[in-house]
Amino acid sequence: MRKILSVIGTTGVGKSNLAVDLCRTLRGQAINSDAMQASQVYKGLDIITNKMPLEERHGVTHHLMDFLDPEDEYKVTEFKRDATQCIEKLSNENQLPVLVGGTNYYMQSLLWRNTLIKETNGESDEEEDRSRSRSPSPEIVPELEVLETPELYDRLKQVDPIMATKWHVSDRRKIMRSLQIFHATGKPQSEIIKEQKAQKETHGAQPRFKALVFWLYADPVALYPRLDERVDKMIETGLFEEIKDLRRRVVAGSITLPGQELEKYQRGLWQAIGYKEFDPYFTAVEENTLEEPDTSPKFKLSELKKIKDECTERMKAATRRYARRQVQWIRNKFLPSVFDSKGDVLVYLLDAGDLDAWNTNVQQKAIDVARAFLEDRPMPDPASFGDVAAKMLSKSDAEDTHARVLNWKKHVCPVCITNKGEVAIMNGDLEWEQHKKSRWHRKSSKRKRMEELTANKPPL
Known part of the structure; x- marks a missing residue:
């Protein structure tokens, strides 16, 4: 079984820095798994997608980054295929694959078998790995996208009443996802979840690689001010220019926003935090054909500044919410699979709250543990890395994904x-x-x- 390293955690916690440290020390190359709110797979757009500057990569090669056009979507099945190819290639060249990113769903799909609906429907990992096409995903059903949300909900009640009882009647994204799964597989999503749960209870989690995962964690009290400062820095270093360029391309027709109004910011690049949050500001500017706000015939500078400040706070709040969701995902969905992996996937939580203590608390600890892992030496107890690690990695605090979905109700x-x-x-x-x-x-x-x-x- 191939050995890989992986770095996970919230946005802005320092994942890319640790991945570079590990690659430089252990002769590795990085594989990007940021494909959602920080969509680093897209060409250019370095600020809105939070790409690590070239000078900070110190010559470390990064794969699956900066290769996709803004109008394209990058599906989890495509990521799994491409990342698997990278891992195989690097391993054959005696280079250590180091996966890094905040899209934990993509990371989880890569590390374990039978986590995707497509696999549950009968396609093996080997069949999927051999696939090279970039044909449209069967999950996208055009005739569904034109329907209003109440019509979608009525259809879901007919084909999967169990899932219909779990989603709010106005939650278009979740309703659509359940319907897409039904159309792609011919099975209700609730039935597939039950099958996955039964398989996991019978066979346990099935890792595809022998993986060492470093979870970088910072307490919200320490993390949130850093996230706010990063948003301010993004604005100072050119975020608005990237957004304006994207908006010009949309107006010119070279890029098309996907889906209907309610879901156009829920797919592809448009999920990146920043574009939608500043829509009110740029709309106000564009409606007055402005190059500079203070030349506006309708909006005073103070009014536009107020809109800009509100949008900035909206982006900061969205970033903080995203960080909370990332932690919830790790604890409720990622860790239960780790606990069932019978030692093939190991997770160590490293405290990244104090940047002044980075070398001691994060860098050196990670390197020491990674060397023991690669050399098949005895591994330290993850709970010995401090009280926070012991609590966050406890089995009692992690709830199985399938149990949460099946037991959840509105x-x-x-x-x-x-x-x-x-x-x-x-x-x-x-x-x-x-x-x-x-x-x-x-x-x-x-x-x-x-x-x-x-x-x-x-x-x-």
Whole structure:
């Protein structure tokens, strides 16, 4: 079984720096797995996709980076195929493959078998690895994309009522995904999840490689200010020029935003944090045909600055939310598979909260553990790397993905009505418990009781 290293963690935590350190020390090359919110697979656009500057790579070769046109999408099956080819090639050349990126779903699909719907439908890893075509993914169903969300939800209720009970009636992305899976496989998504769960319970997780994974972690108190500062630096170093260039290309017709209005920022490059967040600002500027904001006949400089500041904060908030989701994914979806891998996939959490202690807390620890891994020497206990590592890597805190999906349900509040006059729907038990404690629910419950008392009061 091929040996590989992998570096995972939140955006802005230093993954690329550690990957370069490992490659330079251990004769390796990096393989990029950032393919979603930081879509480094795309040509150019170095700022919006947070590519590591060439001078900071110190001559380390990076694969699967900077090769895709902005109008194209990079599917997880394509990544898995291309990354597998890179791993095979580098291993045959006695170079160490070091995967690095924040798209944990892509990383997980590469490390384990039978994690993709396509594989569950009968295509083996070997068959997929031999595939070389870039034909459109069978998951995209054009006739579905033109339908309104309520129509999609009605279709989902017909073909997969179990999944329909789990998604909000307005969550177009999740509804569409469940329908696409059904069209691609001929099976309801809920049935496939049950099959994957049963297979995992019977055979355990099935790694494709012997992998050592470094999880770089920083407490939000330390991480979030760094993320905010990075957004400010992106703006200072040319983010707006990249966004303006993309918008010009969209207007000129050389690039087309995918899908309908509700989902156009949920696919391909357009998921990259920054483009959609600054749409209100650039729309305000473009509607007044401005080159410089202070020449606007309709918008004063102060008004445009306010819009710009709001968009900047929106980008910072989106970046922080993305970081939280990345941690949740690792704990709830990645780690359960690691625990079932019977030692073929090892994870070590390294504390990257203090950048001044990087060499001691991150770089040297990672190099020492990697050398032991490559030389088949005894490995240290991951829990011995500190209290945070012991807690975050504990099995009791990690919940199996299949169990979460199958046990998850939505709750309809019997008393609360939204501003649109619709019943209030909460997604999952946690959101339901939080809603019951909310001021909105308390006021609605009180009003409901008063109405019942009035209705039951005998006439005078």
